[in-house]
Amino acid sequence: MQQLNGGRAFLPCLKAEVSSAEYDEGPAFASVLVDCPGATAAYTYQIPRGWRVQGGDVVEVPFGSQVVRGIVLEVLAVLPPSVDPQGLRSLLEVVDQQLFPKDYWALLEQIATYYCTPLIQVVRTALPPGVLGRSQRRVRLRPPQGIPPLSEQGQHLLRFLQTKGSGDYSVRYLQQQLPKVQRALKELERLGLVETYLAAAASQQPKRQQAVVLLNSEGKTLTQRQRQILRYLQQQGRDCWLQEVLKATGTTPQTLHRLAAKGYIAIVQQQHCRTEQGIAVTPDRPKTLTPAQATALHVISKHLDCAQTFLLHGVTGSGKTEVYLQVIAQCLGRGRSALLLVPEIGLTPQLTDRVRARFGERLLVYHSGLSEGERYDTWRLTLMPEPRVIIGTRSAVLLPLVGLGLIILDEEHDSGYKQDQPQPCYHARTVAQWRSRQQQCPLILGTATPALSTWQAAQEGQIHLLSLPQRIHAAPLPPITIVDMRQELHRGNRSMLSRPLQEALENLQGQQAILFVPRRGHSTFVSCRSCGTVIYCPHCSVSLTGHLFGEEMEVLRCHYCNYTQRVPQRCPSCGSPYLKPFGGGTQRVVRELNRLFPQLRVLRFDSDTTQRKGAHRQLLTQFAAGEADVMVGTQMLTKGIDLPQVALVGILAADSLLHLPDYQAAERTFQILTQVAGRSGRGAHPGQVILQTYVPDHPVITAVKAYDWDSFATRELSSRAPLGYPPYAQLVLLRLSSPDPEDVAATAQAIAQHLQRLDAVSQGDWEVLGPAPAAIAKIAGRYRWQILLKGQSLQTCGLSQALIHLKAECPRSTRLSIDVDPLNFL
Numbered sequence: 001m002q003q004l005n006g007g008r009a010f011l012p013c014l015k016a017e018v019s020s021a022e023y024d025e026g027p028a029f030a031s032v033l034v035d036c037p038g039a040t041a042a043y044t045y046q047i048p049r050g051w052r053v054q055g056g057d058v059v060e061v062p063f064g065s066q067v068v069r070g071i072v073l074e075v076l077a078v079l080p081p082s083v084d085p086q087g088l089r090s091l092l093e094v095v096d097q098q099l100f101p102k103d104y105w106a107l108l109e110q111i112a113t114y115y116c117t118p119l120i121q122v123v124r125t126a127l128p129p130g131v132l133g134r135s136q137r138r139v140r141l142r143p144p145q146g147i148p149p150l151s152e153q154g155q156h157l158l159r160f161l162q163t164k165g166s167g168d169y170s171v172r173y174l175q176q177q178l179p180k181v182q183r184a185l186k187e188l189e190r191l192g193l194v195e196t197y198l199a200a201a202a203s204q205q206p207k208r209q210q211a212v213v214l215l216n217s218e219g220k221t222l223t224q225r226q227r228q229i230l231r232y233l234q235q236q237g238r239d240c241w242l243q244e245v246l247k248a249t250g251t252t253p254q255t256l257h258r259l260a261a262k263g264y265i266a267i268v269q270q271q272h273c274r275t276e277q278g279i280a281v282t283p284d285r286p287k288t289l290t291p292a293q294a295t296a297l298h299v300i301s302k303h304l305d306c307a308q309t310f311l312l313h314g315v316t317g318s319g320k321t322e323v324y325l326q327v328i329a330q331c332l333g334r335g336r337s338a339l340l341l342v343p344e345i346g347l348t349p350q351l352t353d354r355v356r357a358r359f360g361e362r363l364l365v366y367h368s369g370l371s372e373g374e375r376y377d378t379w380r381l382t383l384m385p386e387p388r389v390i391i392g393t394r395s396a397v398l399l400p401l402v403g404l405g406l407i408i409l410d411e412e413h414d415s416g417y418k419q420d421q422p423q424p425c426y427h428a429r430t431v432a433q434w435r436s437r438q439q440q441c442p443l444i445l446g447t448a449t450p451a452l453s454t455w456q457a458a459q460e461g462q463i464h465l466l467s468l469p470q471r472i473h474a475a476p477l478p479p480i481t482i483v484d485m486r487q488e489l490h491r492g493n494r495s496m497l498s499r500p501l502q503e504a505l506e507n508l509q510g511q512q513a514i515l516f517v518p519r520r521g522h523s524t525f526v527s528c529r530s531c532g533t534v535i536y537c538p539h540c541s542v543s544l545t546g547h548l549f550g551e552e553m554e555v556l557r558c559h560y561c562n563y564t565q566r567v568p569q570r571c572p573s574c575g576s577p578y579l580k581p582f583g584g585g586t587q588r589v590v591r592e593l594n595r596l597f598p599q600l601r602v603l604r605f606d607s608d609t610t611q612r613k614g615a616h617r618q619l620l621t622q623f624a625a626g627e628a629d630v631m632v633g634t635q636m637l638t639k640g641i642d643l644p645q646v647a648l649v650g651i652l653a654a655d656s657l658l659h660l661p662d663y664q665a666a667e668r669t670f671q672i673l674t675q676v677a678g679r680s681g682r683g684a685h686p687g688q689v690i691l692q693t694y695v696p697d698h699p700v701i702t703a704v705k706a707y708d709w710d711s712f713a714t715r716e717l718s719s720r721a722p723l724g725y726p727p728y729a730q731l732v733l734l735r736l737s738s739p740d741p742e743d744v745a746a747t748a749q750a751i752a753q754h755l756q757r758l759d760a761v762s763q764g765d766w767e768v769l770g771p772a773p774a775a776i777a778k779i780a781g782r783y784r785w786q787i788l789l790k791g792q793s794l795q796t797c798g799l800s801q802a803l804i805h806l807k808a809e810c811p812r813s814t815r816l817s818i819d820v821d822p823l824n825f826l
Contacts, residue, residue, distance in 0.1 A: 028053075029079055030091060033120050034063050034070035035132040040118040042073050044083045046090045053091065056100035058131055060093040069095060069132045071123055073105075096131060098383065103438060104400045110434055114795065115424035116732075116803040116818040122424050126398040128375040139174060139185060139196050141167040148191055153184035158193060171196070210242040212256065213266040225251060226259055233265070242267060284357035286326055293319050296466040300327050300442060303464075304334065304405065307437040311412075311458045312446040314468030315477060315707070316678025317642075320446045321351065323468075324408050325358050327444065332362065332387045336405025336441070340391045341428055343416030343639055345369060346610065349617040350642055351410065352391055359389050366392035366399060369613065394419060394428035397435065404439045407432045411639060412445035412454060413671055418823045425819040429454075448678060448709075449671040452720075453727040455713050471682075478649070478680040478687030480705045484696045496584050496592050501650045501690045505597055508629060511647035511685060515593075515632045516676045517586050518656050519545070520606040524583025526556060526567065530576035537563050541777040546581045547608070561780040589632050589652065605633030638675035644683025649676060651691040658700060661775050662825050663725050666700050670712055673704045724790060726821070732789040732803070733822040735774070737782040738814040745771075747814045748785035751806055755787070760799045766791030775826045782815075786825075794820060 028047045045061055047053050057072045079085060108126060112119040124132055141161050150158065157178060161167045174181045188194040214233040222230070229249050233240060245256065259265045289297060292314075300310055300323075314320045328338040340355065342348045345367040356363045366378050382390065382399045390396060394417050397407075409417065409429055417428040429445065436443040445454055445463070458465040471477065483498040493499055505513060525543035527534045534543050537558035544556035546567070557564045570577050581588075586606045593602050603623055610616050616636075623631050624643055631637070657669040673691065681687020693701055703712035721728050734751065738744035748771035760766045767790045774784035794800060803818050810816050 027079075029076040029088075030059070031073045031076060032059060032061055032070040032091075033073055033123065034061060034068050035120055035124060036063055036066065036068045039063070040120065043070075044076070044080060044088065046088050047075070048090055051091070051094065053094060054098070055102075056098055056105075057094055058096040058099060059091050060095055061091055062089050066137075067092060071100070071120075099127070099131070099379075099400070101383070101400050101402055107431075107434060107438060111424055111426055111431060113800055114430075115426050115820050116800050117424040118804070121422075125395075125422075125424060125426075128379045129372045130376060137171045137196055139169055139171060139194050142192060142195055145192065147193070150191075151184065151187060153180055154187045157181060157184040158188060161194065208269045211239050211268055212242050212245050213239045213268060214264075215266055216264050219262070219264060221262065222264075225249075225255060226264070229255070229259065230264060281353050281357040283360070284354065286329070286358075287322050289322065289326070290319065290468075290470070290472065292468045292470065293323050296323050296468065297326055299464070299466060300444065301330055303442050304330060305440060306442060307440050309433060309436060309443045309445065309457075309463045310466055311450060311454055311463050312444055312466050312468065313450060313458075314446070314448060315471060316448045316675065317471040317475065317477075317682045318448075318468035319472050320410070320468060321354060324410070324444065324446065325355070327406060328355075328359070328389055328408075331406040332359070332389070334405060335387050336403045337382075337388045337390065337401055338406040338408070339396060339399070339401060339404060339432075340389060340408045340410065341396060341417070341432070342391065342393060342410050343414035344636075345391070345393050346616040348410075348639065349620060355389055355391055362388050364388055364390045366390060366396045368393070368395060394426075397428045397431045404435065405441045406444075407436055407441065408444045408446065410446050411675075413447045413449055413451040414639065415668075415823050418821075420819065420822075420824050421817060423817060425817070425822070427821060427823075430821070449674050450709075450713075452667055452713060452717060456717060456727045475681065476686065477707055478677060478689050480677055480689040480691055480707075482696045482701060482705055483690060483692045485692050485694050488692075495596070496589060496652060497596065497650070498690070498692050501692065502596060504648050504650070504688065504690060505593075505600065505630070508600075508648065512623065512626075512628075512643065512645045513630045513648035513650065514637055514643075514646055514676070514679050515589060515630060515650040515652060516637055517584065517589050517632060517634060517652050519583070519585040519653075520559075520587070520608055520634055523581030523585065523588060526579055526581050528571035528574060528576050529578040529580050531571060531574040533571055533573040535568070535572070535579075537561065539563055539781045540779045545585065547587065560776070584653065586632050586634060593630060593632070600630050601628040603628040603631045605631050605636055607634070607636075610636070635672060637679065638672055641679055642682055643679065645685075646679055646683075647681065647685050647687050649680040649687070649689045651676060651689065654691055654693050654701070655695055658695070658698065660826075663720070663723075664823070666716055669700050670704055670709075673700075674707065674709075677704070729790050729792060730794055730820075731822055732791075732794065732799075733819040733825065734787040734789070734803075734806070735817040735819065736771075736785045736787075736810070736814055737779075738811075739782055740813055741783040743811060744783050744785050744814055747810055748787060751809055751816075752787050754806070754809060755789070758799065758802055760791065760802075761789075766799065 027049070030045050030047050030053055031042045032045055033042050053059070053072055053075055055072050055074050058069055059072055060067055060069055079088070108122050109119060111117070112122045139161070147158070157174070160178060161169070171185070174185070185194070189196060212233065214230065217230045217234050229245065229251055232245065232249050242256065245251070246253065256265065256267065260267050296312060312320055312323060324340065328340070331338045342351060345352070345365065346369060352365065364378050364381060366375065370378070379399065382388070382401045385403050387403065390399060390401065409432060412429055419425050432443055450458070454463065457463045481500060483500050485498065488498050523546035525534050526546055535556060536543050537560070540558055540560045542558060542560055544558055544565070547555045547557050554566060555564050556567055568579065571579060586604050590602050590604050593600060603619055605619050609619065620641065622628060626645065651673060654669070654673060657672060658665055677689040680689055691701070691704070695701060699715065700712070720726070736744050736748050736751070738747070752768055752771045755761055755768045761768055769788040769790060771785050771787045774786045777784055807816050
């Protein structure tokens with residue numbers, strides 16, 4: 001019978017079947033990497049006779065007093081000499097099979113080594129949620145048999161279990177809810193009032209739905225409605241979901257069951273593959289390429305069987321996406337799959353729709369916003385050899401992907417490709433380069449503003465540079481007008497909006513505008529005008545940001561730990577009622593627009609307004625449909641937006657990006673400002689950009705005005721070379737945190753001294769900078785210190801293993817995170 005999966009390939013078996021085909025001849029053993037904190041080595045277990053187990057299987061094993069899951073690294077015919085046969089334990093269950101192709105382990109081991117992370121932590125990051133997990137010790141009430149005298153804590157625990165739900169809870173939950181619960185639990189267990197047990201980790205299960213299978217379409221006893229149903233099934237040419245048939249034919253379940261009773265159809269349970277379906281789109285056809293696009297496509301096409309990296313450097317609106325799509329079509333034609341990575345999937349609905357319009361049901365989407373079932377089923381589909389297009393965020397670069405033939409990073413410069421926490425702190429671009437070499441397939445890095453490391457590699461010939469210097473139809477880039485806000489203030493304009501920007505907004509004439517603001521919220525901080533006190537987060541070393549609800553500023557919020565409080569009526573230091581908000585975010589800009597231009601319809605596009613699933617798409621759809629005149633937003637506006645009606649872009653508070661304590665501040669500012677400027681003038685009407693600044697003569701501002709990437713990159717690289725900053729050296733950032741400020745400071749000093757004794761440091765190949773408190777010294781109640789390592793090559797100096805072992809030097813209260821090639825230094 002044809003397997004049904006909503007037009008997609010049927011999933012492999014989700015539950016392993018025990019087979020007696022392989023190990024009847026004698027004992028066999030499995031080397032298992034267990035998922036348990038502190039366990040980094042592989043452990044040997046006996047495979048029960050008759051079981052079929054192979055490398056890459058997910059198994060359940062006893063580990064101490066727990067039951068945990070792990071990955072079989074290899075099957076052994078002989079017990080290793082170091083393992084005591086008397087203490088050998090057996091596998092308990094095979095949970096999942098064949099989740100890893102053979103060459104996939106090499107990639108995971110490379111990630112673990114380079115990013116100084118235990119292999120099991122890399123595996124945990126790569127796998128979809130719900131595959132690994134450990135057993136949970138739980139407590140449940142036993143049938144009542146009279147209650148003997150109890151201690152006060154025992155009585156409290158017993159009442160809690162009797163009055164709350166089912167009386168069955170995890171020990172961890174009870175420890176969180178009740179003080180000193182361990183002693184009370186032992187008391188109740190000794191008296192036979194409760195029992196504890198190990199609950200196995202929950203597994204992902206296949207979703208099953210009722211499907212309708214056509215068996216016979218001809219018969220004399222059929223009613224007109226029944227003939228209509230059979231005709232519909234015949235036209236579909238496949239099995240159909242029961243709910244789909246009910247909706248399409250307007251029939252009832254009873255009618256279908258009568259047809260089944262007559263033998264015309266069968267109603268069966270089938271697995272339903274949970275994948276992100278998106279919205280319905282109109283099929284698309286390849287577009288005619290410009291000469292520059294055609295040249296780029298031709299060059300890439302000649303290297304579809306090579307591990308060649310390309311930098312597709314094209315100005316905004318030059319048609320990079322069409323080049324991607326036509327290369328992907330060639331890859332699919334060769335029977336191989338393509339992986340298209342984007343910085344944030346929620347911000348790129350237009351790109352997702354374009355790919356779906358071109359390739360239909362061959363598209364899969366993978367990102368953290370999907371349900372656990374959707375991520376699990378998508379993972380399993382990538383193990384099948386059917387050629388597909390996978391679009392996803394940085395985590396998608398870790399998909400196993402059988403038959404991978406092409407990798408594309410759109411907006412390759414974006415910091416969203418770098419994971420800061422938890423470890424491994426990997427960069428999707430680096431992993432993509434490894435996969436390109438492993439699979440012998442091309443890697444395309446597309447952007448208008450490359451990362452300087454990528455640009456330097458292209459200049460040195462390590463990456464093939466392809467250029468798209470003009471927009472489609474030779475449309476000009478929008479001119480950028482620089483407004484000196486010092487002069488605006490001198491002329492008496494105290495508004496956030498300069499007079500040139502106000503005039504441009506008044507003259508939109510049916511066109512649309514985007515206003516870019518670096519921060520969300522209403523005000524950057526709230527300060528007392530009497531004593532100067534700034535209201536800070538009690539858990540972090542940052543000021544609280546003011547947020548509007550309705551017309552009044554009601555809430556102060558920390559953007560690091562999400563602590564919130566109401567705006568106080570009086571200053572907490574001096575009691576003065578004169579508290580004033582300072583600085584500006586998206587909410588304040590929206591309020592100013594409503595005051596100055598009540599006739600304009602305004603949308604706000606930031607992380608506060610896009611928290612709901614699908615909110616990004618909804619806001620962009622509203623704006624594209626002309627339901628608003630102005631969209632005010634943060635850096636989200638720089639990614640994945642192609643709106644032909646946008647004729648004006650206003651950039652507010654651009655200077656705040658320039659003055660961050662980070663050697664990359666100039667690079668990021670140029671990238672963000674150029675990208676947001678490129679949102680203007682992409683349609684039939686010419687665009688304009690108004691950039692407000694207090695430093696109009698700053699080299700970054702003048703380079704952005706001229707769209708002069710080459711000169712900016714040359715100047716920025718020349719300033720980094722003598723200082724030994726990337727790409728001329730490699731950095732490793734060690735982050736330490738603890739609730740005790742003295743403990744973390746002492747640990748940081750001890751680790752720095754330990755590092756100074758390493759050969760790579762003592763011989764001068766690497767330099768230790770610090771330790772020092774982090775720029776934000778406390779986040780979520782934990783004090784933070786940093787140590788920066790600077791050197792030439794982590795891979796050739798043998799430093800990785802020494803860094804992994806540093807965690808053993810830390811007390812239990814102190815966390816250590818190792819960030820190789822860091823992008824965030826705050």
